[in-house]
Amino acid sequence: MPDKDHIHQHCRRARASWLRGTLRRSQQEAAASSTMTATSDNFFNAYAISLGASLGQMGWVAGLPQLFGSVAQLISVWLASHFSRKQFIVICALLQALVVVMMGALAAWAPDNAVWLFIALAVGYHGFINLIQPHWRAWMGSIVPQRRRGAFFAARTRLTMVASLSVFVLGGGLLTLSQHWGMTWLGFTLLFSFAAMGRFTSAWLLWQMHDPDDSGKDKDIAFIVTLKNFKLAWQDSCFRKYSLFIASMQGMVAISAPYFAVYMLEVLHFSYLEFVIVSVASIVTQFISLSFWGRFSDKFGNRYVMVFTSCLIPILPLLWLFSADYGYIILVQALSGLAWSGFTLSTANYLYDIRPHQSDFATYAALQAALGAGFVFIGALAGGLITVSSAELLIWFKQDIGLTGPIFTVFVLSTLLRSLVSYWFLPKLDEPKVRPRPELLKVIFRIGRFNAITGMSLDWLTVVKDSNKKPRNDPHPPQDTQ
Template identity: 70%
Template structure:
């Protein structure tokens, strides 16, 4: 069908356009907040608050699905998101009073629009991409996303380094966010050109009540409950330190923006190239073993930053982090699929786990901000400032200890689920939503493809 070929082609083009925005948001938001003069306490808000509102927006999106044309709703949200990104760039040029808090508010809107779009986008793509082509289609889309994102990442680092060298970093950020906004505007136009065979979902009464009931039923499953608390707890403890790696690199170590980008790429690139290794490893030994191995690696990551500020050493740490995070992200995604009860709705379990994690990330980021704000006074009071060269190291140590406690809690409670026949990695997960040097690749499920021998999965 000509409309199908055109829509799929537009979807691939849209992946490239939207990547110019996601590469900026995933990896430059913390650097931008530092440029605007964010305090250590405010860095926690930069990470935590947008995640919390994003989860709330995704729940709201379920209700909105039956009140608007799906394609027009997605396009409208994409356009508004582009306007928000453009406003972020304007902040750098005008530097109004309370610029940091304005940026946090814009980041909340940014995450809100992303999460309003996602459920509709999943349903749309799940409908139009032929099942037999899903693996190849989304693998190709992921490659395009990766290439476009890394290109923007490098270009952004170059622009910021160049403008910063002439004391005009504000211009670099304005240009960077303007490029991201133009990419999102192009993405919205391409989405408008795509065909939607079922533009409006049927109205269903009591959708919120039914959703809450389904969540409550899912939570009664002990294995799922332990898994959800483990994943959310680990992300919470990661969020304690996540905002402060950028602070340490840009302020304490005085990295140029391009050095900052290269250190992030070391992690991101390692994540991509090791995903397939972890996929094969989990097929042979099971996802539980991969989860245990990587949950033992992840707690050590913040602690490694204490031993040297050599740039090559930092690159090695980042590469090691990418190795650990790719296995953790993949195994936890596959484990969720395996532990859900037979014939149950995978979307319910994924949504509940994602919402819980967002709430925990908010708590972790707030705690990290408080610890960072008082860490310098703590070091002076205890005399540890002679041993720890940066107050941020206190945050790193706390994050390491708390990550370890979460892993120790979960390991004896983890079970090896009965593995179901399932599609290949990119057929199940479908696409890499984004990537972050500190907290890993973001995998986004679309739906679960069916096999003839497993019709009801």
Template identity: 70%
Template sequence: MAIPAPSGPGYVNCRSDRTAWLRGTLKRSQQEALASSTMTAASDNFFNAYAIFLGASLSQMGWVTGLPQLFGALAQLLSVWLASHFSRRQFIVCCAVLQALTVLAVGALAAWSPEHPVWYFIVLAVLYQGFINLIQPHWRAWMGSIVPEKRRGAFFAARTRLTMGASLSVFFVGGGILSLTDSRGMAWLGFSLLFAIAAMGRLVSAWLLLQMHDPDIRTAREPGVFVRSLQNFRAAWQDQTFRHYSLFVAGMQAMVAISAPFFAVYMLQDLGFSYLEFVLASVASISTQFISLSFWGRFSDRFGNRLVMIITSCLIPSLPLLWLFDDHYGYILLLQAFSGFAWSGFTLSTANYLYDIRPFRSDFASYAALQAALSAALVFLGAMAGGAIASHAADFLAWSGWGAWLSSPIFLVFMVSSLLRTLVTLWFIPRSVEPKVRPRPKLLGLVFRIRGFNAISGVGLDWLTVVKRRKD
């Protein structure tokens, strides 16, 4: 891939100068990975715990999970349209600064203690996810234009290691800060400090992004982009294999969203875990997902992604039910590790499967955007349903007499989620097909970056190297 050299005063159009600005930009990008992962680790991973601290009801926990996801998907679709109206680097930096201010406002809620703080937090969480998704398509295009194809494997593998290392370190530190301040009756201070760290990380990230070179100052405006996107979506949806796949992935994530917010509620409120114990339980899942990606990658290369999808989609429905059998901390850690193993294979195989089933030379971005938008919409509905079930679970258990053997109303939410996950799996298995596998870059080499991790879908993966073929 040819890298255009910068032009203008102060630049000399020669190979040595091009190498210099490229090295400087790539170095800044790796430093930015550390800063931005500090923000995500100190904010995303503690949002559910923070909502509980603010006094969120069980129904409000559904809003905390579902609404930001929905608006995030809408923002990503809007971002595609905005790409032709602004300078890419300035737009990304502006959104990053606004996101930092949003995180700072989230932390201020803990010290301010306004009336109905949970609803303020939900609005800020919507803005937070919105800014992330406004940035994402622009950032992906930016990286695609500056990272040489021959170096993408090493570059994104190194970036992934930096991101995961920084995220886990900050995650541990955050748990320690919250446990220490909570033991002194000042959890509000711990959350304020945590989100201040997150905001500082994002501001540093914005400054580093501003120092990076962008060879494409402004994307040329193309008339009819929005209409063509809708036409691409319609064409994609007419593909039966893609339609079944999209309904399966979105349906599974929706059924997961029914129970996802309540694992934190169960650990922090019902089991009385400290914040550090909560972090360790989460890390057990995240670490296992990251470690087992290579195993699932080799397995899918040998036996196909359809088999991995079927195996893991049969494991995933059992995960909430396993929480009913024991509450010993060691058991919870093992359960979280098993959960990470299952989610790792599911995430990787569904990402690969999407690439394999889209028609050759078709617009991959349209397929990915449509699938993501459908998933976000169903996740919102699932989260709302989970909040409704959780808020009425205690009354149902008292009426039915099940309370004698279900020690927590949240267990009813887990049972419903498991049942519906099973139904989604049974619906998809006879409709799944083994697509003709097209050549793909190596796992964690040219294909993926670790975007982050969350309660809905575990480790998030991004395709970064599905690029247009050169005309020559």
């Protein structure tokens, strides 16, 4: 009969074996899923334009999927309680792949109501992403050893960034060629087919991974418990002011955000490759500047970064009015990346600092995200209404300036409203008492997905070590889009 030492050694070897295989497959899955994000939501606005979306419909493209995605994340914990964690994630990934297949088929089919069908598919796409997200974070948190999290997610970041950028640029080239041949629909069909293949591969790799907590969840989890937690969080005055500030800014940004793609593709007549390069300018700037903002906020506090970037963000739409030169627009996008990287990082750290000690960070983050999605939905629809109304008004005054007039109208209005939000909320936000922090806050980044509100978004997490060099739990869980 084997003694206890042999049993423990066998268990350690078995755990080491499945852990190595699971982490290896997780890195492979990162590359597969990034091909989906790089070829799908990176081109959502451009795809809607190619389907003939009107100015009003672009507001729905920007707002409705974000709103349903946020709702999906709120109900995710309750819904997943009826499945094992891995089973739930894999099923959602497969369904998302099918949604992407239908997007590709839509490009070839091109029915009369193609835009509305695409909006419905985009709702499903974002819904499945957000159903997966909380459980993927928990899964990775349970299997990646704390001492290896920094190296693991840094490697994952490099892998996904290279894959995403490569596919993004190649996708722009493919669309440019198909446009030149008068077959843009074929380019989008191929892109979404490739994206679906990436997601199917991702689902297969997820199924091959080991989940140590793959038993069914507690069947008695009630959605009302989550709602009660949200109510308690909302009673916190500091958190309430912060959430209203972030959500209001996102809503004002959403007024103009969908129309930058319209302006570049329809007014300036950029090729898809030129459109991609402009987006990449923002990506690179974000990636470079996030480390700078992280060091700056650690030294001087997050509120200073919030104030500076909140004063910079309002002027960004206004800068597009001064020149249509391609080089100038790349510089504007680079400035946009600088501003949004600081704003995203400082506001996320600020949320961690203001939440009550030992409270559930996920509850606060989910509530803030849901509120932001609601404001984005309202802002995007308002932007569509404004563009349509301004176009009709210009026609009534017999001013035939095409799309330029309505688009510039929302650019100017978004600038004014962003400025008003900053002016109203910033004086009300106090510098919170910073909790005891580790010696070093090391920020790890990965390119997430192209967001209709702020362009290319970067997911990030912090890996921390205390002064005694002992591992501790991450204050922010891995923000992987899946």
